Amino acid sequence: MATTESQLEEQEPGAPEATTDDEDVEARVGWRYTLAKVKRDATARIGFYIVAIVLVIAAFAAVDSNLSRLTFGALSDYRAAQALPFFEHPTALPESGEAQRNVPPAFVDGGTLSHPLGTDPQGRDYFTRIVYGSQVSVSVGLVATAIGLIGGTIVGAISGYYGGWVDDVLMRAVETLYAIPPLVLIIVFIVFVSDGSPDIRYAVIGVGITFIPVFARIIRSRVLSVREMDYIEAARAAGVKDRNIIRRHVIPNSFAPVLVYATLQIGVTILIVAGLSFLGYGAQPPTPDWGEMLRIAHGRYMHSNIWLSIWPGLAILVTIMGFNLFGDGLQDALDPRIKN
Amino acid sequence: MGLLKYTIYRLLQAIPVLIGISIITFVLANLAPGDPVRLMLQGQQVDEELVRAIEQRYGLDQPLHVRYWNYMTGLVQGDLGYSIHRDRPVSDLMVERAGPTLLLVVSAYVFAIVTAIPLGIIAAKRRNKPTDHVSRIVALVGVSTPSFWIGIMLIIIFAVQLGWLPSAGLVYPWQPPEAAGYDNHLQLWAATIEHLLLPMIALGTLQMATLMRVERTQMIDSLQQEYVKLARAYGVPERTILRKHAFRSAQLPIITIIGLNLSTALGGAVLIETVFAINGMGRLFIEAIQQLDYQLIMGITMVLGAIFVIGVVITDISYAYIDPRVTYGERE
Numbered sequence: 001m002a003t004t005e006s007q008l009e010e011q012e013p014g015a016p017e018a019t020t021d022d023e024d025v026e027a028r029v030g031w032r033y034t035l036a037k038v039k040r041d042a043t044a045r046i047g048f049y050i051v052a053i054v055l056v057i058a059a060f061a062a063v064d065s066n067l068s069r070l071t072f073g074a075l076s077d078y079r080a081a082q083a084l085p086f087f088e089h090p091t092a093l094p095e096s097g098e099a100q101r102n103v104p105p106a107f108v109d110g111g112t113l114s115h116p117l118g119t120d121p122q123g124r125d126y127f128t129r130i131v132y133g134s135q136v137s138v139s140v141g142l143v144a145t146a147i148g149l150i151g152g153t154i155v156g157a158i159s160g161y162y163g164g165w166v167d168d169v170l171m172r173a174v175e176t177l178y179a180i181p182p183l184v185l186i187i188v189f190i191v192f193v194s195d196g197s198p199d200i201r202y203a204v205i206g207v208g209i210t211f212i213p214v215f216a217r218i219i220r221s222r223v224l225s226v227r228e229m230d231y232i233e234a235a236r237a238a239g240v241k242d243r244n245i246i247r248r249h250v251i252p253n254s255f256a257p258v259l260v261y262a263t264l265q266i267g268v269t270i271l272i273v274a275g276l277s278f279l280g281y282g283a284q285p286p287t288p289d290w291g292e293m294l295r296i297a298h299g300r301y302m303h304s305n306i307w308l309s310i311w312p313g314l315a316i317l318v319t320i321m322g323f324n325l326f327g328d329g330l331q332d333a334l335d336p337r338i339k340n
Numbered sequence: 341m342g343l344l345k346y347t348i349y350r351l352l353q354a355i356p357v358l359i360g361i362s363i364i365t366f367v368l369a370n371l372a373p374g375d376p377v378r379l380m381l382q383g384q385q386v387d388e389e390l391v392r393a394i395e396q397r398y399g400l401d402q403p404l405h406v407r408y409w410n411y412m413t414g415l416v417q418g419d420l421g422y423s424i425h426r427d428r429p430v431s432d433l434m435v436e437r438a439g440p441t442l443l444l445v446v447s448a449y450v451f452a453i454v455t456a457i458p459l460g461i462i463a464a465k466r467r468n469k470p471t472d473h474v475s476r477i478v479a480l481v482g483v484s485t486p487s488f489w490i491g492i493m494l495i496i497i498f499a500v501q502l503g504w505l506p507s508a509g510l511v512y513p514w515q516p517p518e519a520a521g522y523d524n525h526l527q528l529w530a531a532t533i534e535h536l537l538l539p540m541i542a543l544g545t546l547q548m549a550t551l552m553r554v555e556r557t558q559m560i561d562s563l564q565q566e567y568v569k570l571a572r573a574y575g576v577p578e579r580t581i582l583r584k585h586a587f588r589s590a591q592l593p594i595i596t597i598i599g600l601n602l603s604t605a606l607g608g609a610v611l612i613e614t615v616f617a618i619n620g621m622g623r624l625f626i627e628a629i630q631q632l633d634y635q636l637i638m639g640i641t642m643v644l645g646a647i648f649v650i651g652v653v654i655t656d657i658s659y660a661y662i663d664p665r666v667t668y669g670e671r672e
Contacts, residue, residue, distance in 0.1 A: 172356045172357060172360060173360060175357045175360070176356075176357050176360030176361055176363075176364060176645075177364070178603070179357055179360075179361055179603065179645040179648045179649050179652075180361060180364070180365075180603070180641055180644060180645040180648070181603045181604070181606045181607030181610075181644050181645075181648070182603070182604075182607055183607035183608075183610055183611070184606070184607055184610065184625060184640070184641055184644055185364075185641070187610075187625075187629055188365070188368050188369070188629070188637060188641055189368060191629050191632070191637075192368050192369060193368075267483075267484060271484075271486055274486050275486060275487075275488060275611050278486075278488050278611065278614075279610070279611065279614060279626065281629075291486075294486075294488070294489060294492065297492070298488075298492055298615065302492065302495060302496060302500060302507075303500055306496050306500070306501075309489075309492045309493070309496060310493075310496075312489075313485070313486065313489035313492065313493065316485075316486055316489065317481070317484055317485050317486075317489075320484040320485075321480060321481065321484040324480060324483060324484050325480065328480075
């Protein structure tokens with residue numbers, strides 16, 4: 001790694017991009033160089049902006065959801081007179097009598113600006129629910145991926161470092177988890193662990209566990225090469241405990257490709273959780289979750305109100321695309337062999 | 341290691357994974373709080389004698405490890421258990437529902453391969469030209485869109501708005517045409533294709549996008565190989581180079597991806613069968629889950645896992661047979 005640092009100094013960000021194939025690959029792995037490359041990469045930049053926007057929306061959903069009301073002249077809106085308008089929960093049902101059910105979006109005949117994306121069959125503002133949905137999706141994506149990442153790192157590091165029968169047993173276990181279709185495994189897990197009352201938390205844990213195998217494999221293959229490095233040998237000779245070698249040397253030096261993979265995996269996580277909610281095993285009503293909203297739309301409103309099906313799907317598509325673009329950009333920057 | 345030896349080695353390696361799958365499904369199903377009989381009766385008032393009699397009949401009064409042993413000995417003999425809920429053997433139920441899923445998954449793969457490979461090659465050939473950008477956007481959208489939403493959108497466009505194609509159900513080409521209300525086999529097949537078109541696209545899009553990306557990268561890679569450069573220098577026409585030199589070596593990773601994606605495709609079938617109301621294994625699984633029919637759940641999970649494991653072993657072996665460069669079984 002010492003050579004990487006010194007070469008990194010010579011290749012300051014902003015320096016003309018070197019494209020020769022025989023250039024030392026190691027020089028391209030430094031973090032600062034990577035960041036500089038990501039900044040130059042148009043797709044990664046678009047991805048980064050999309051992710052950033054979705055994250056901001058998710059973080060400030062409570063405020064933003066009322067933006068629809070503030071911006072689009074909302075005093076006529078059903079809850080405008082409420083005492084604390086900024087923290088109205090989107091699951092709250094409008095008071096009976098005032099509800100405007102299945103209002104189409106503002107740009108369609110019959111739509112109003114106070115409900116830019118229309119309302120749902122229960123009269124709730126759909127824009128508010130879509131915005132809140134980002135909170136559910138993003139947090140679910142991040143937490144589930146983190147569970148997979150941490151679990152996978154531990155399993156992969158132990159497996160790769162010790163080798164032998166430990167490796168055999170762990171890898172067979174990992175292959176086993178990998179073999180059952182994730183969606184099926186997660187549903188079985190949720191139903192039997194949740195005692196018949198599924199919940200988004202079980203979905204998150206289930207998805208996280210199913211992703212341990214993919215991360216474990218990547219970490220393990222990295223560890224196998226790191227293990228042979230001289231500094232590991234040195235640490236071992238100096239009497240450092242195995243556990244500390246893994247923690248201080250092996251994992252930090254194996255982590256970069258895994259982090260890239262994690263970025264791409266967030267998209268997959270959101271996709272799977274949306275599928276779970278769609279089948280009724282993820283978020284439960286009245287939680288504003290995109291998959292759950294699609295479940296309701298598919299069940300009864302595919303003919304009468306097509307907008308209910310369109311918006312949540314678009315929201316999922318844009319969010320996942322953001323993470324994928326960003327992850328792809330990171331990957332290209334880290335792996336110079338596949339250049340576009 | 342020779343090819344035959346490698347084949348046997350790979351098959352043997354699959355055994356612990358299959359055992360692992362059986363353990364996972366068994367443990368998960370038996371984590372279920374309350375005993376299966378009461379679960380099946382779902383809160384109905386029954387007298388204790390009856391419950392005990394049912395338990396005894398299906399061996400549920402035995403300790404866990406004995407039950408697992410019984411389950412395993414059954415599995416080895418091809419007995420997937422007995423659905424108490426439906427009063428039928430699990431294997432019968434699955435055979436009944438396997439057809440539609442098979443039809444759906446195979447057609448989705450055909451759709452994916454037929455579209456992805458030409459598009460991937462064109463993208464690689466016209467790298468960084470507009471065609472390439474369009475194909476990359478298609479691939480990106482394809483991997484970012486939930487398959488069930490594609491299904492819903494297709495239904496809204498082609499069934500609800502345009503009324504061109506049916507939105508639900510499937511016509512099975514293996515049944516006699518009269519039984520389904522068609523005059524002859526031609527009509528039956530036409531109806532099958534009509535019904536299959538939308539779910540096929542919905543399930544196949546993700547596969548298409550993944551394969552297209554791999555195909556593009558592989559083709560770019562193989563077009564840069566020395567032997568391709570050499571062929572070009574000799575004046576071999578570009579089309580021949582593409583077809584004969586670059587194409588072949590680029591297809592090997594595609595085979596692997598197809599095998600590995602089997603798991604995603606089978607999971608996707610659960611969603612797509614729900615969207616299009618197709619009575620396949622996916623729906624059977626969801627029904628089993630809703631009814632907490634734990635024997636059926638275990639059976640389906642076991643079979644889906646086994647299909648994947650066997651699929652991967654087959655791709656690995658065929659890979660070794662096709663590509664002479666592959667060294668078998670050498671551990672890193």
